[in-house]
Amino acid sequence: MYTQSFSVSDQDDAKSTGQTASLVAVPKEASASEQALQAQFDARIDADGRVEPREWMPEAYRKTLVRQISQHAHSEIVGMLPEGNWISRAPSLKRKAILIAKVQDEGGHGLYLYSAAETLGTSRDQMLDALHTGKAKYSSIFNYPTLNWADVGVVGWLVDGAAIMNQIPLCRCSYGPYARAMVRVCKEESFHQRQGYEALLVMMQGTAEQKAMVQDAVNRWWWKCLAMFGPPDADSPNSAQGMRWGIKRISNDDLRQKFVDATVPQAKVLGVTLPDPDLKWNEERQAHDYGQIDWDEFWATVNGNGPCNKERLGARVKAWNDGAWVREAALAHAQKQQARQLKEAA
Protein backbone atom coordinates (compact mmCIF):
# COMPACT_ATOMS: atom_id res chain seq x y z
CA MET A 1 0.00 0.00 0.00
CA TYR A 2 1.21 3.47 -0.66
CA THR A 3 0.42 7.02 -1.63
CA GLN A 4 1.85 10.53 -1.27
CA SER A 5 4.11 9.84 -4.26
CA PHE A 6 5.34 12.75 -6.35
CA SER A 7 4.75 15.02 -3.48
CA VAL A 8 7.66 13.89 -1.40
CA SER A 9 11.26 13.87 -2.50
CA ASP A 10 13.80 11.53 -1.00
CA GLN A 11 16.44 13.41 0.92
CA ASP A 12 19.21 13.17 -1.67
CA ASP A 13 16.83 14.07 -4.51
CA ALA A 14 15.92 17.28 -2.82
CA LYS A 15 19.54 18.16 -2.37
CA SER A 16 20.89 17.15 -5.76
CA THR A 17 18.16 18.49 -8.03
CA GLY A 18 16.05 20.71 -5.84
CA GLN A 19 13.90 21.71 -8.77
CA THR A 20 10.81 20.49 -10.51
CA ALA A 21 11.51 18.62 -13.72
CA SER A 22 10.37 20.58 -16.75
CA LEU A 23 7.79 19.06 -19.06
CA VAL A 24 10.39 18.57 -21.75
CA ALA A 25 13.04 16.49 -20.08
CA VAL A 26 15.68 16.79 -22.79
CA PRO A 27 17.99 19.75 -22.29
CA LYS A 28 18.43 22.20 -25.14
CA GLU A 29 21.90 20.97 -26.06
CA ALA A 30 20.66 17.40 -26.59
CA SER A 31 21.88 15.77 -29.75
CA ALA A 32 19.59 15.27 -32.72
CA SER A 33 19.41 11.55 -32.00
CA GLU A 34 18.38 12.17 -28.41
CA GLN A 35 15.71 14.58 -29.54
CA ALA A 36 14.41 11.96 -31.93
CA LEU A 37 14.30 9.41 -29.11
CA GLN A 38 12.53 11.92 -26.89
CA ALA A 39 9.98 12.58 -29.64
CA GLN A 40 9.38 8.84 -30.02
CA PHE A 41 8.98 8.49 -26.28
CA ASP A 42 6.54 11.42 -26.07
CA ALA A 43 4.51 10.02 -28.94
CA ARG A 44 4.25 6.67 -27.24
CA ILE A 45 3.16 8.27 -23.96
CA ASP A 46 0.61 10.46 -25.80
CA ALA A 47 -0.81 7.34 -27.45
CA ASP A 48 -1.15 5.78 -23.97
CA GLY A 49 1.52 3.22 -24.85
CA ARG A 50 3.73 1.36 -22.41
CA VAL A 51 7.44 1.68 -21.75
CA GLU A 52 9.45 -1.47 -21.06
CA PRO A 53 12.86 -2.05 -19.40
CA ARG A 54 15.97 -1.34 -21.47
CA GLU A 55 14.04 0.93 -23.82
CA TRP A 56 15.16 4.52 -24.14
CA MET A 57 13.49 6.81 -21.62
CA PRO A 58 14.26 10.32 -20.37
CA GLU A 59 16.59 10.24 -17.38
CA ALA A 60 14.11 12.21 -15.26
CA TYR A 61 11.37 9.64 -16.04
CA ARG A 62 13.69 6.85 -14.92
CA LYS A 63 14.68 8.68 -11.74
CA THR A 64 11.09 9.51 -10.88
CA LEU A 65 10.07 5.88 -11.32
CA VAL A 66 12.98 4.56 -9.27
CA ARG A 67 12.06 6.98 -6.50
CA GLN A 68 8.36 6.22 -6.58
CA ILE A 69 8.59 2.43 -6.98
CA SER A 70 11.27 2.09 -4.30
CA GLN A 71 9.31 4.34 -1.90
CA HIS A 72 6.29 2.19 -2.63
CA ALA A 73 8.29 -0.99 -1.93
CA HIS A 74 9.68 0.45 1.30
CA SER A 75 6.13 1.33 2.37
CA GLU A 76 5.02 -2.27 1.92
CA ILE A 77 7.94 -3.55 3.95
CA VAL A 78 7.70 -0.96 6.74
CA GLY A 79 3.91 -1.46 6.62
CA MET A 80 4.44 -4.99 7.93
CA LEU A 81 5.57 -3.59 11.28
CA PRO A 82 2.47 -1.93 12.79
CA GLU A 83 0.37 -5.02 12.01
CA GLY A 84 3.05 -7.61 12.69
CA ASN A 85 3.03 -6.10 16.14
CA TRP A 86 -0.43 -7.68 16.67
CA ILE A 87 0.13 -11.19 15.31
CA SER A 88 0.98 -12.63 18.72
CA ARG A 89 -1.96 -10.84 20.34
CA ALA A 90 -4.73 -11.44 17.80
CA PRO A 91 -7.97 -12.32 19.63
CA SER A 92 -8.48 -15.72 17.97
CA LEU A 93 -6.62 -18.29 15.89
CA LYS A 94 -8.73 -17.29 12.89
CA ARG A 95 -7.79 -13.62 13.19
CA LYS A 96 -4.19 -14.59 13.76
CA ALA A 97 -4.06 -16.70 10.59
CA ILE A 98 -5.69 -13.85 8.63
CA LEU A 99 -3.24 -11.31 9.98
CA ILE A 100 -0.23 -13.50 9.20
CA ALA A 101 -1.51 -13.92 5.64
CA LYS A 102 -1.99 -10.18 5.28
CA VAL A 103 1.43 -9.29 6.64
CA GLN A 104 2.98 -11.92 4.37
CA ASP A 105 1.15 -10.32 1.43
CA GLU A 106 2.65 -6.94 2.30
CA GLY A 107 6.09 -8.52 2.25
CA GLY A 108 5.27 -10.04 -1.13
CA HIS A 109 4.11 -6.67 -2.45
CA GLY A 110 7.40 -5.14 -1.39
CA LEU A 111 9.26 -7.86 -3.29
CA TYR A 112 7.21 -7.40 -6.51
CA LEU A 113 7.94 -3.69 -6.34
CA TYR A 114 11.64 -3.98 -5.57
CA SER A 115 12.07 -6.22 -8.61
CA ALA A 116 10.08 -3.78 -10.76
CA ALA A 117 12.42 -0.99 -9.63
CA GLU A 118 15.46 -3.15 -10.38
CA THR A 119 14.46 -3.30 -14.05
CA LEU A 120 15.34 0.41 -14.14
CA GLY A 121 18.96 -0.27 -13.28
CA THR A 122 19.03 0.26 -9.53
CA SER A 123 20.09 -2.58 -7.24
CA ARG A 124 18.26 -4.09 -4.30
CA ASP A 125 21.15 -3.25 -2.00
CA GLN A 126 21.14 0.39 -3.12
CA MET A 127 17.44 0.70 -2.39
CA LEU A 128 17.69 -0.99 1.00
CA ASP A 129 20.66 1.14 1.87
CA ALA A 130 18.66 4.28 1.06
CA LEU A 131 15.87 3.06 3.34
CA HIS A 132 18.15 2.04 6.18
CA THR A 133 20.17 5.24 6.17
CA GLY A 134 16.97 7.29 6.25
CA LYS A 135 17.51 8.82 2.79
CA ALA A 136 14.46 7.18 1.23
CA LYS A 137 10.92 7.97 2.27
CA TYR A 138 8.07 5.58 2.86
CA SER A 139 4.40 6.23 3.48
CA SER A 140 4.13 8.38 6.59
CA ILE A 141 1.01 6.54 7.75
CA PHE A 142 3.21 3.77 9.20
CA ASN A 143 4.82 6.20 11.59
CA TYR A 144 1.71 6.08 13.77
CA PRO A 145 1.20 3.40 16.43
CA THR A 146 -1.40 0.60 16.40
CA LEU A 147 -2.55 0.92 20.00
CA ASN A 148 -5.14 -1.84 20.24
CA TRP A 149 -6.93 -4.53 18.22
CA ALA A 150 -9.41 -2.03 16.76
CA ASP A 151 -6.44 -0.26 15.15
CA VAL A 152 -5.64 -3.42 13.20
CA GLY A 153 -9.18 -3.43 11.81
CA VAL A 154 -9.06 0.27 10.99
CA VAL A 155 -5.70 -0.10 9.27
CA GLY A 156 -7.28 -2.73 7.00
CA TRP A 157 -10.45 -0.77 6.35
CA LEU A 158 -9.13 2.79 6.01
CA VAL A 159 -5.39 2.60 5.39
CA ASP A 160 -5.64 -0.25 2.89
CA GLY A 161 -8.82 1.31 1.52
CA ALA A 162 -6.94 4.54 0.81
CA ALA A 163 -4.08 2.54 -0.66
CA ILE A 164 -6.42 0.69 -3.02
CA MET A 165 -7.84 4.01 -4.27
CA ASN A 166 -4.34 5.10 -5.09
CA GLN A 167 -3.09 1.81 -6.48
CA ILE A 168 -5.87 0.98 -8.92
CA PRO A 169 -4.92 3.80 -11.32
CA LEU A 170 -1.28 2.69 -11.05
CA CYS A 171 -2.28 -0.54 -12.81
CA ARG A 172 -2.43 1.69 -15.92
CA CYS A 173 0.96 3.29 -15.28
CA SER A 174 3.04 3.85 -18.42
CA TYR A 175 5.94 1.78 -17.10
CA GLY A 176 5.13 -1.88 -17.81
CA PRO A 177 6.82 -3.66 -14.89
CA TYR A 178 5.31 -1.24 -12.35
CA ALA A 179 1.84 -1.58 -13.85
CA ARG A 180 2.08 -5.39 -13.85
CA ALA A 181 3.26 -5.45 -10.24
CA MET A 182 0.32 -3.23 -9.32
CA VAL A 183 -2.18 -5.56 -11.00
CA ARG A 184 -0.89 -8.35 -8.79
CA VAL A 185 -0.90 -6.14 -5.68
CA CYS A 186 -4.46 -4.87 -6.29
CA LYS A 187 -5.81 -8.42 -6.70
CA GLU A 188 -4.48 -9.26 -3.26
CA GLU A 189 -5.24 -5.97 -1.55
CA SER A 190 -9.01 -6.35 -1.68
CA PHE A 191 -8.88 -9.06 0.98
CA HIS A 192 -6.88 -6.71 3.20
CA GLN A 193 -9.59 -4.09 3.29
CA ARG A 194 -12.43 -6.58 3.66
CA GLN A 195 -10.84 -8.48 6.53
CA GLY A 196 -10.30 -5.20 8.43
CA TYR A 197 -13.86 -4.01 7.89
CA GLU A 198 -15.25 -7.40 8.89
CA ALA A 199 -13.15 -7.48 12.07
CA LEU A 200 -14.64 -4.07 12.97
CA LEU A 201 -18.18 -5.25 12.18
CA VAL A 202 -17.66 -8.07 14.69
CA MET A 203 -16.40 -5.63 17.34
CA MET A 204 -19.37 -3.35 16.71
CA GLN A 205 -21.66 -6.23 17.68
CA GLY A 206 -19.80 -6.55 20.97
CA THR A 207 -19.81 -4.66 24.25
CA ALA A 208 -20.03 -0.89 24.68
CA GLU A 209 -16.28 -0.87 25.40
CA GLN A 210 -15.53 -2.70 22.14
CA LYS A 211 -17.68 -0.25 20.18
CA ALA A 212 -15.90 2.63 21.85
CA MET A 213 -12.56 1.13 20.88
CA VAL A 214 -13.59 1.06 17.22
CA GLN A 215 -14.79 4.68 17.34
CA ASP A 216 -11.60 5.74 19.09
CA ALA A 217 -9.43 4.03 16.47
CA VAL A 218 -11.43 5.63 13.64
CA ASN A 219 -11.01 9.03 15.32
CA ARG A 220 -7.25 8.59 15.50
CA TRP A 221 -6.76 7.29 11.92
CA TRP A 222 -9.27 9.19 9.81
CA TRP A 223 -7.35 12.42 9.21
CA LYS A 224 -4.08 10.57 8.76
CA CYS A 225 -5.70 8.48 6.05
CA LEU A 226 -6.90 11.59 4.22
CA ALA A 227 -3.35 12.95 4.34
CA MET A 228 -2.07 9.72 2.77
CA PHE A 229 -3.15 11.01 -0.65
CA GLY A 230 -0.50 13.69 -0.43
CA PRO A 231 -0.67 17.49 -0.44
CA PRO A 232 -3.45 19.32 -2.30
CA ASP A 233 -2.98 19.54 -6.07
CA ALA A 234 -2.01 23.20 -5.77
CA ASP A 235 0.95 22.23 -3.56
CA SER A 236 2.08 19.22 -5.61
CA PRO A 237 4.30 20.64 -8.32
CA ASN A 238 5.55 17.20 -9.37
CA SER A 239 2.05 15.86 -9.96
CA ALA A 240 1.71 17.55 -13.35
CA GLN A 241 4.90 15.90 -14.56
CA GLY A 242 3.75 12.52 -13.27
CA MET A 243 0.45 12.98 -15.12
CA ARG A 244 2.25 14.02 -18.29
CA TRP A 245 4.31 10.83 -18.15
CA GLY A 246 1.34 8.58 -17.53
CA ILE A 247 2.76 7.48 -14.20
CA LYS A 248 0.12 9.26 -12.15
CA ARG A 249 -3.39 9.05 -13.57
CA ILE A 250 -5.59 10.77 -11.00
CA SER A 251 -4.69 13.82 -8.91
CA ASN A 252 -4.23 13.71 -5.12
CA ASP A 253 -7.38 15.72 -4.47
CA ASP A 254 -9.52 13.66 -6.82
CA LEU A 255 -8.37 10.42 -5.22
CA ARG A 256 -8.98 11.84 -1.76
CA GLN A 257 -12.51 12.85 -2.80
CA LYS A 258 -13.20 9.36 -4.15
CA PHE A 259 -11.98 7.88 -0.89
CA VAL A 260 -14.19 10.14 1.24
CA ASP A 261 -17.24 9.43 -0.92
CA ALA A 262 -16.63 5.68 -0.79
CA THR A 263 -15.99 5.61 2.96
CA VAL A 264 -18.95 7.64 4.27
CA PRO A 265 -21.57 4.94 3.50
CA GLN A 266 -19.23 2.23 4.85
CA ALA A 267 -18.91 4.13 8.14
CA LYS A 268 -22.69 4.36 8.32
CA VAL A 269 -23.13 0.60 7.92
CA LEU A 270 -20.44 0.02 10.50
CA GLY A 271 -22.11 2.45 12.90
CA VAL A 272 -19.21 4.82 13.50
CA THR A 273 -18.90 8.57 13.03
CA LEU A 274 -16.09 10.07 10.98
CA PRO A 275 -14.47 12.75 13.16
CA ASP A 276 -15.07 15.76 10.92
CA PRO A 277 -17.82 18.30 11.78
CA ASP A 278 -17.51 19.75 8.26
CA LEU A 279 -18.17 16.44 6.55
CA LYS A 280 -21.44 16.71 4.63
CA TRP A 281 -22.98 15.88 1.29
CA ASN A 282 -22.79 18.67 -1.27
CA GLU A 283 -25.75 18.29 -3.61
CA GLU A 284 -24.30 20.69 -6.16
CA ARG A 285 -20.95 18.91 -6.43
CA GLN A 286 -22.51 15.48 -5.95
CA ALA A 287 -19.68 14.79 -3.51
CA HIS A 288 -18.88 15.18 0.17
CA ASP A 289 -17.31 18.35 1.52
CA TYR A 290 -14.76 17.77 4.25
CA GLY A 291 -12.67 19.83 6.65
CA GLN A 292 -9.08 21.03 6.67
CA ILE A 293 -6.27 18.50 6.89
CA ASP A 294 -3.42 19.32 9.26
CA TRP A 295 -0.55 19.48 6.75
CA ASP A 296 1.96 20.67 9.34
CA GLU A 297 1.54 17.39 11.16
CA PHE A 298 1.84 15.46 7.89
CA TRP A 299 5.12 17.17 6.97
CA ALA A 300 6.49 16.80 10.49
CA THR A 301 5.90 13.05 10.22
CA VAL A 302 7.27 12.81 6.67
CA ASN A 303 10.36 14.64 7.85
CA GLY A 304 11.06 12.16 10.60
CA ASN A 305 9.23 13.56 13.61
CA GLY A 306 6.17 11.31 13.78
CA PRO A 307 5.50 9.21 16.87
CA CYS A 308 7.08 6.00 15.47
CA ASN A 309 9.62 7.07 12.80
CA LYS A 310 12.63 6.06 14.88
CA GLU A 311 11.08 2.82 16.08
CA ARG A 312 10.09 1.71 12.55
CA LEU A 313 13.44 2.46 11.01
CA GLY A 314 15.22 0.93 13.99
CA ALA A 315 13.19 -2.29 13.60
CA ARG A 316 14.02 -2.46 9.88
CA VAL A 317 17.72 -1.89 10.38
CA LYS A 318 17.84 -4.44 13.20
CA ALA A 319 16.06 -7.07 11.09
CA TRP A 320 18.48 -6.42 8.22
CA ASN A 321 21.56 -6.61 10.41
CA ASP A 322 20.33 -9.65 12.34
CA GLY A 323 19.68 -11.42 9.03
CA ALA A 324 23.15 -10.74 7.62
CA TRP A 325 24.52 -14.13 8.68
CA VAL A 326 21.64 -15.92 6.91
CA ARG A 327 22.28 -14.07 3.65
CA GLU A 328 26.00 -14.78 3.88
CA ALA A 329 25.54 -18.43 4.83
CA ALA A 330 23.09 -19.07 1.97
CA LEU A 331 25.51 -17.55 -0.50
CA ALA A 332 28.46 -19.48 0.93
CA HIS A 333 26.43 -22.69 0.69
CA ALA A 334 25.47 -21.97 -2.93
CA GLN A 335 29.09 -21.26 -3.85
CA LYS A 336 30.27 -24.45 -2.16
CA GLN A 337 27.64 -26.51 -4.00
CA GLN A 338 28.65 -24.90 -7.28
CA ALA A 339 32.33 -25.64 -6.67
CA ARG A 340 31.50 -29.27 -5.78
CA GLN A 341 29.47 -29.71 -8.96
CA LEU A 342 32.30 -28.29 -11.04
CA LYS A 343 34.73 -30.67 -9.38
CA GLU A 344 32.48 -33.67 -9.96
CA ALA A 345 32.03 -32.70 -13.60
CA ALA A 346 35.79 -32.41 -14.10
Place this chain on the structure above:
Amino acid sequence: MSTPALKEWPLWEVFVRSKQGLEHKHCGSLHASDAQHALQMARDVYTRRQEGVSIWVVPSATISASEPNDKGEFFEPASDKVYRHPTFYVIPDEVGHM
Protein backbone atom coordinates in the same frame (compact mmCIF):
# COMPACT_ATOMS: atom_id res chain seq x y z
CA MET B 1 26.54 -15.31 -11.83
CA SER B 2 30.05 -16.42 -10.99
CA THR B 3 31.33 -13.06 -9.77
CA PRO B 4 33.10 -14.00 -6.54
CA ALA B 5 32.69 -10.62 -4.83
CA LEU B 6 28.90 -10.86 -5.09
CA LYS B 7 27.18 -9.63 -1.93
CA GLU B 8 23.60 -9.67 -3.18
CA TRP B 9 21.95 -12.98 -3.91
CA PRO B 10 21.71 -13.33 -7.70
CA LEU B 11 18.55 -12.36 -9.56
CA TRP B 12 16.22 -15.04 -10.98
CA GLU B 13 13.33 -14.71 -13.41
CA VAL B 14 10.24 -16.63 -12.37
CA PHE B 15 7.84 -18.41 -14.74
CA VAL B 16 4.65 -19.98 -13.44
CA ARG B 17 2.28 -22.48 -15.08
CA SER B 18 -1.09 -21.48 -13.69
CA LYS B 19 -2.75 -24.80 -14.52
CA GLN B 20 -2.14 -28.02 -16.41
CA GLY B 21 -2.42 -27.41 -20.13
CA LEU B 22 -1.24 -23.80 -20.05
CA GLU B 23 2.26 -22.50 -20.73
CA HIS B 24 4.63 -21.16 -18.11
CA LYS B 25 4.31 -17.39 -18.02
CA HIS B 26 6.81 -14.84 -16.78
CA CYS B 27 5.55 -13.29 -13.58
CA GLY B 28 8.49 -11.41 -12.08
CA SER B 29 11.88 -11.85 -10.54
CA LEU B 30 13.48 -12.38 -7.17
CA HIS B 31 16.83 -12.75 -5.44
CA ALA B 32 17.96 -16.14 -4.15
CA SER B 33 21.25 -17.83 -3.36
CA ASP B 34 20.75 -20.83 -5.68
CA ALA B 35 18.17 -22.56 -7.87
CA GLN B 36 16.59 -24.60 -5.10
CA HIS B 37 16.31 -21.53 -2.91
CA ALA B 38 14.87 -19.55 -5.83
CA LEU B 39 12.14 -22.17 -6.33
CA GLN B 40 11.13 -21.99 -2.68
CA MET B 41 11.15 -18.19 -2.72
CA ALA B 42 9.13 -18.17 -5.96
CA ARG B 43 6.54 -20.43 -4.37
CA ASP B 44 6.20 -18.03 -1.41
CA VAL B 45 6.31 -14.81 -3.41
CA TYR B 46 4.29 -15.69 -6.51
CA THR B 47 1.95 -18.56 -5.62
CA ARG B 48 0.41 -17.72 -2.24
CA ARG B 49 -3.10 -18.26 -3.63
CA GLN B 50 -2.73 -21.40 -5.72
CA GLU B 51 -1.66 -19.37 -8.74
CA GLY B 52 0.58 -22.17 -9.97
CA VAL B 53 1.11 -25.88 -10.45
CA SER B 54 4.66 -25.60 -11.76
CA ILE B 55 7.46 -23.05 -11.49
CA TRP B 56 10.59 -22.42 -13.57
CA VAL B 57 13.37 -20.18 -12.29
CA VAL B 58 16.09 -18.95 -14.63
CA PRO B 59 19.17 -16.92 -13.66
CA SER B 60 18.42 -13.46 -15.07
CA ALA B 61 22.02 -13.07 -16.20
CA THR B 62 21.66 -16.03 -18.59
CA ILE B 63 18.78 -14.52 -20.57
CA SER B 64 19.67 -13.06 -23.96
CA ALA B 65 17.18 -10.48 -25.13
CA SER B 66 16.64 -8.67 -28.43
CA GLU B 67 17.70 -5.05 -28.42
CA PRO B 68 14.63 -2.87 -27.73
CA ASN B 69 16.02 0.07 -29.65
CA ASP B 70 16.51 -2.10 -32.77
CA LYS B 71 13.05 -3.54 -32.70
CA GLY B 72 12.06 -1.62 -35.82
CA GLU B 73 14.64 -3.31 -38.05
CA PHE B 74 14.58 -6.56 -36.14
CA PHE B 75 10.87 -7.17 -36.62
CA GLU B 76 10.40 -5.10 -39.78
CA PRO B 77 10.76 -7.97 -42.31
CA ALA B 78 7.47 -9.49 -41.13
CA SER B 79 5.32 -6.39 -41.46
CA ASP B 80 5.05 -6.30 -45.27
CA LYS B 81 4.11 -9.95 -45.64
CA VAL B 82 0.38 -9.55 -45.31
CA TYR B 83 -0.14 -12.68 -47.46
CA ARG B 84 0.79 -14.65 -44.34
CA HIS B 85 -2.59 -13.77 -42.89
CA PRO B 86 -5.83 -15.52 -43.93
CA THR B 87 -7.64 -12.20 -44.38
CA PHE B 88 -5.36 -11.42 -47.36
CA TYR B 89 -7.37 -13.87 -49.50
CA VAL B 90 -10.81 -13.00 -50.86
CA ILE B 91 -13.07 -16.04 -50.99
CA PRO B 92 -16.63 -15.89 -52.42
CA ASP B 93 -19.30 -15.71 -49.71
CA GLU B 94 -21.05 -18.86 -50.98
CA VAL B 95 -18.03 -20.92 -49.97
CA GLY B 96 -18.97 -20.28 -46.36
CA HIS B 97 -16.54 -20.71 -43.53
CA MET B 98 -12.99 -21.60 -44.60
